[in-house]
Amino acid sequence: MEEALFPKFGKVLVANRGEIAVRVIRALREMNIRSVAVFSDADRAALHVRMADEAEHIGPSPSSESYLRIDRLLEAAKKHQAGAIHPGYGFLSENADFATECESAGIVFIGPSADSIRRLGSKTAARLVAKAADVPVVPGSEEPATNIDRARKLARKLGYPVLLKAAAGGGGKGMRRVDAESDLESAIRDASSEAQRAFHNSEVYIEKVIEKPRHIEIQIVGDRHGNFVHLGERECSLQRRHQKIVEECPSPLVAANPEMRNAMGEAALRIARAVGYYNLGTVEFLADNQGHFYFLEVNTRLQVEHPVTEFVTGLDLVQLQLRIAAGERLPFTQPDIAWRGSAIECRICAEDPENQFFPSPGKILHLQEPSGPGIRLDSGVYQGWTVPLEYDPLLAKLVAWGADRNTAIQRMQRALREYSILGVENNLAFFREILDDPQFREGRLDTNFVGEFFLRRTPAPPPSPDLEMAVALVAAAHCDAQAKACATIGQVSRVAQASACASRWLIEGRDGLQR
Ligand code: MV4
Numbered sequence: 018m019e020e021a022l023f024p025k026f027g028k029v030l031v032a033n034r035g036e037i038a039v040r041v042i043r044a045l046r047e048m049n050i051r052s053v054a055v056f057s058d059a060d061r062a063a064l065h066v067r068m069a070d071e072a073e074h075i076g077p078s079p080s081s082e083s084y085l086r087i088d089r090l091l092e093a094a095k096k097h098q099a100g101a102i103h104p105g106y107g108f109l110s111e112n113a114d115f116a117t118e119c120e121s122a123g124i125v126f127i128g129p130s131a132d133s134i135r136r137l138g139s140k141t142a143a144r145l146v147a148k149a150a151d152v153p154v155v156p157g158s159e160e161p162a163t164n165i166d167r168a169r170k171l172a173r174k175l176g177y178p179v180l181l182k183a184a185a186g187g188g189g190k191g192m193r194r195v196d197a198e199s200d201l202e203s204a205i206r207d208a209s210s211e212a213q214r215a216f217h218n219s220e221v222y223i224e225k226v227i228e229k230p231r232h233i234e235i236q237i238v239g240d241r242h243g244n245f246v247h248l249g250e251r252e253c254s255l256q257r258r259h260q261k262i263v264e265e266c267p268s269p270l271v272a273a274n275p276e277m278r279n280a281m282g283e284a285a286l287r288i289a290r291a292v293g294y295y296n297l298g299t300v301e302f303l304a305d306n307q308g309h310f311y312f313l314e315v316n317t318r319l320q321v322e323h324p325v326t327e328f329v330t331g332l333d334l335v336q337l338q339l340r341i342a343a344g345e346r347l348p349f350t351q352p353d354i355a356w357r358g359s360a361i362e363c364r365i366c367a368e369d370p371e372n373q374f375f376p377s378p379g380k381i382l383h384l385q386e387p388s389g390p391g392i393r394l395d396s397g398v399y400q401g402w403t404v405p406l407e408y409d410p411l412l413a414k415l416v417a418w419g420a421d422r423n424t425a426i427q428r429m430q431r432a433l434r435e436y437s438i439l440g441v442e443n444n445l446a447f448f449r450e451i452l453d454d455p456q457f458r459e460g461r462l463d464t465n466f467v468g469e470f471f472l473r474r475t476p477a478p479p480p481s482p483d484l485e486m487a488v489a490l491v492a493a494a495h496c497d498a499q500a501k502a503c504a505t506i507g508q509v510s511r512v513a514q515a516s517a518c519a520s521r522w523l524i525e526g527r528d529g530l531q532r
Contacts, residue, residue, distance in 0.1 A: 025343035026050055026100040026125065031069065032090050033105030036397035036413055037321070038065035041103045044335035053097040055090060057083035059405035064397050071097050078407045084108045087115050091122050101125035101342060103335075107409070110318040111138065127342040129296045129317050136292050137315040141184040141222055143288075147312040150287035155303065155311040157224035162205050168223060172201055175225040181205060183212035184220035187314050189259030191215055194226060227311065229463040230303035232256065233268050234316075235285035236326045238337060239295040240347045247282035248326050248334075249356050254462040255451070257374065262444075262467060263451065264322035265361040266329050269422070269460025274308050278356075281310055288315065296341050297323075297334060321364070321414065324393060328360035328418040359425040360418045363433070365396075367410040369442035378406035382440035387432035391418040391425070394432075404441055412443070422460070426452055450474060 029045055030053040031038045038054060042065060045052040054069030059078035066072045073093040076083035083089070085108055094102055102119055104110035104127065116131035128134070137143045141159040148154055156175055161184065162168040172179045172195070181204055183191030193208040195201050205221060213219040236248040252268030253261045271277045285300035299320050301313040323334045341347070368374045384400035396413035398404065404412065415432055419425035433449050451457055454470060 026339070028053055028071070028097060028099040029101045029103055029127070029339070030055065030090070030094045030097065030099035030124075031065070031103050031105065032084065033103070033108055033110075034060055034063060034065055034084060034397070034408065035411060036395045037105040037319070039068055039397050040395055041105060041335055042068050044333060044339065047333075048336060048339060050339070053093065053099050055084070055093055057407075059407050062402060064399055064402070073097060078405065080108065080408065087112075087118055090115075091118060091124065094124050095122070099124065101127055101339075103127040103338070104318070106318050106321055111316070113138065125342050127296070127338050128319075129294055129298060133292050133294050133298075134317045137298075137317055138187075139184055140182060140187060140314055141220070143315055144312070146291050147288055150284075150291045152284040152287055152312045153310065155224045155227060155313070157222065159222055161220045162223050163220075165202050165205065168205060169198060169201060171223055172198065175223070178226040180224045180226050181208040181221045182224060183208065183216055183218070184222055185216035185218035186212060191221070193221075227303050227305060229465050230254075230305060231268070231270055231463050232301065232313075233270065233281065233304050233310065234299045234301045234320075235281050236320075236323070236334075237282075237285050237289050237294070237298045237300060238334075238341070238347065239289050239298075240341050241295045241344055242346050243293070244347045244350070245286045245289050245294070246347060246349060246351050246354060247285055248330050248332065248354060249278055250281060251322055251325050252462060253322065254464050255457075255466055256464060257467045261322065261364065263361065263363055263448075264325050265359070265422075265425075266325045267356065267359060267422075269462060270304060270306070270308075272422070272460070277304075277308060277310070284310075284312070288312070297338055321411075322362055324395060324414060324416045325360045325362050328393070328416060329356045329358060330354060331357065358418055358420045359422040360416060361422075361425045361429055362414055362416045363429065363448045364411055364444075365413045365415055365436070365438075365448075366444050367404045367412050367438075367441040368444060370444050370447035372442075374444070375442075376406070376410040377442035378404045378410070379441045380404075381438065383437065384439075385435065385437035386413075387415065387435035389428075389432070389435075391428045392416070392432045393418070412438070412441075423458075426458070 028051040031041045042052045052069040054066045054072040055075045056063055056066045057076055057078045075089040075093055102124055109115040111134055113131040113134040116126040116134055119126040144154050144159050158171050178194055178196045181193040191212045193204050195204045208221045209219040212221055232253045233250050234253055235250050239245045250268050250271055251264050251266050253264045255263040281302055288300055297319050299316040302310040303313055304310040327334055367377045369377050380403045381398055381400055386394055393416040394413055398412050417425045417429035419428050430452055433445055436445055
């Protein structure tokens, strides 16, 4: 029946890995569309490969030789006769050339047009679009800060501190705060060369600093017939080094100022209309406590945190993406959208919060996954699999829904306690602490929260040497039964193997990883 309704793509290639590849494969299966996974050397036995209908090897472990290779992805798509490619997030998802090359090869890119990606990819161009659409932007200028006299004049007018941002940047890369005029000239020089190295574009521009802002983003969706709807906000203020840690809907700020949802939603849609946007997108804003909000940037992809919006709206955003890409109209209008209850997501990673969140790849010796009322786990791993060191350390996303924020948090806490991962360091215990924090419970969130949390928290006592030895022995034995026995000792996942890998992580660094 579904086949008759949705015959457009016989097969879809998923140009990604991990939990998001699994998420897309699940949507495809529900729609009776065959899935084609791709994998690198390190991912031969990965969960997404096991779950797909077909799979194709695309190269060695480094993503530059596999998941980022447009030629190999298109070759795989042709070989498997895929009519469309879903890029997931990260990797090639916001690469306009990839979108163009897909279309030239007669393969549908499941995302916005290459033109939209290009126009919104430049932060200064996007600022101009926002301004023209009457959307508030942070005070500043789009002109490149190359002329030092003009830069000085502008910064003086805005008032220090100011922020230098790379025009081609995004996600916090290449940002520099300047507190005084005496630092401006050298800061511009440093920021420009950093931007040149990172983005092959040295252009930087100036904004006034918004102190302790909230990061609130609006999910938008458009079809190829000019219809647009916003799906509300996600509060993403809990970040560390521009990596989100917790996301939720409603935003506690929006819950306290309900008119903000529609105001920000309408502003986001004015930007979407201005560029003829279609498929899913996210418009990011900074917000202060007075209810002011300022446009930041647009993400032209499916986002990691999309399940939060799925929980409260009851929609399947990946299915929606597929239908829009196939030319279907949005099956709803703005008044049809309702937000029910409260959802919260924790990004479960193989990393060590007690050691600057250092990635901790290695074999998952034991895995006990949570479930039950209001719980959704989007995982990309299984017991016995080895988490590779080459990619982002995200293992899974744990999402909780409840009738209100407190219920959602209680469910999350319960699920975090059910969850057990042994063999790799992980941030489960860290989330238990964050969710118990009084300031978090009160919803007083801003982008400094995680840093301040670390300053006020009393660090967990280090595990006793005996316990560490016991766990290391179990790890060395690589025996599931023993690992299970050790799980009863407590939530200790420190193993010899993990620390042995740390040096390689140190050498290779985390930069250039997926997100
Ligand atoms: C800002 C800002 C304060 N003032 N712009 C960081 C990521 C990039 N998308 C923009 N970012 C910021 N831009 C002005 N004018 C503070 C940040 C920022 C931030 C924003 C969202 C979430 C977390 C953040 C952490 C540090 C800084």
